[in-house]
Amino acid sequence: MVEVQEAISKVIEKAQKMKEQDFKKKPSKSWDSKKNDCPYDQCNGNGFQIIEQDGRTVAIECDCREEQIISRKLEFATILEEFQDAEIVDFKVDNEHYKKAESRKFAEVCKRAAAKYVRKFQEMKKKRKGLYFYSETAGSGKTMLISAIGNELIHQHKAKVKFATAGDLLNAIRSTYSRDSEISTHELIDAARKVEVLILDDMGQQSIKSDTNDHLFDILNHRLNHPVVTIFSSNCKIEELPYSFRIRDRIKKMAIPIHAPEESARENLAEQENDRLYEKLLTG
Ligand SMILES: Nc1ncnc2c1ncn2[C@@H]1O[C@H](COP(=O)(O)OP(=O)(O)O)[C@@H](O)[C@H]1O
Ligand SMILES: [Mg+2]
Ligand SMILES: [Zn+2]
Incomplete structure (x- = not known):
């Protein structure tokens, strides 16, 4: 006693x-x-x-304790400041953002899929299905859209969401190799395996080091076998990702690929902004 x-x-x-x-x-x-x-x-x-x-x-x-532990280990993995308030409605599909009709069509599919995914999140989680947005063109809205999905999962489903570029996550894992790291490599990988929603931005864009495949496989394989989901963005198709075959195979099983527009909304918006300023300068 x-x-x-x-x-x-x-x-x-x-x-x-x-x-x-x-x-x-x-x-x-x-x-x-x-x-x-x-x-x-x-x-x-x-x-x-x-x-x-x-x-x-x-x-x-x-x-809540296990969730807290996971969250603390992935403290660095938060949605970018720029997109912290982004919602799916902010993702526009009009001709100010995309000049080409084809881009608008792709953007519409992305937006509809994102909204439906949030609505059916519980079902998707049971099925362990995430999304994989890809397009070669930078500035087409991929990071914005996956951030908006993350925000809505937090608000509408109280989901535990962690957001990181694939490169940052792998670097964070590498930084645990050092002896004075606060947490062990295993602890960080374990947290990335278990978090309810993991958003991995810019898949395939980091330099591939010898340990990349092992860590990614470890995380993704575990996630595929548990009721958690992973949402990706990339500038290439799943089959073109510069990872091992086993990893590409897992990603194919765990995420629905969706083609994002091949047009930079960022550039279009900047151009229009310039035009407006130019007009102001000439007329004002
Ligand atoms: N469909 C969209 N609606 C509103 N803003 C957009 C859209 N697509 C892109 N943007 C704007 O363009 C910028 C770049 O988008 P981003 O999501 O970073 O592109 P990517 O990740 O595809 O390179 C963002 O800051 C966002 O403000
Ligand atoms: Mg991006
Ligand atoms: Zn509690």
Whole structure:
């Protein structure tokens, strides 16, 4: 009995320490906003529920704890500032964004697929199906659209979403090789395997190092076998990705490929902006 009590006080102490560490690590603002941030309203956000059991106070792990651990390990993986408020409605399919009719058609398919995916997220998760947006042309809206999907999954389904370029994720894994890394390689890979929604931008664009295939395979193979989803963007087709055959095979099984427009909305928008300014200068 003494041992049990001791173990419990250790857990409570650990929970308290975790809270303090969190406090040290995070800037006060985000800590404040994270306070009481338990999705199940069971703990005050520290991952442990303090409950009364047979007249004793005990600490048990809250359901949110594993999610918290994953989230902390993937702390770097957040949606880009530029797209933090992006929604699918912001993804335009008009002729100001795409001059070519064909591009508008591709953009419409992308937009419809994105909206439907968000609506059917639970079903897609059960089926372990994600999306793979690809087009050779930069500036066509791929990063914007996958960010918007991520935002809507967070807001509409309270999904746990992590966003990173494939290159950043692989570099983050490499940085754990160092002895003074705060987390181990295994811990980071494990977090990337388990997070509910993983958005990997710019697949195939990073330089391929000897460990790339092993890590990617490890993460994607696990994800394919669990009820989690992965959403990709790339400038090439799945079969053209510069990874091993096994990885391309897994991606084919886990994501529906969708061709994004081959036209830069960014350039079109910039041109129009220039035209407007030019007019202003001449008429003003
Ligand atoms: N369909 C669109 N609707 C609105 N803005 C767009 C669209 N496509 C691209 N943009 C704008 O162009 C910029 C580049 O888009 P981005 O998503 O980064 O392209 P990609 O990832 O395909 O290179 C973004 O900042 C976004 O503001
Ligand atoms: Mg991009
Ligand atoms: Zn909790």
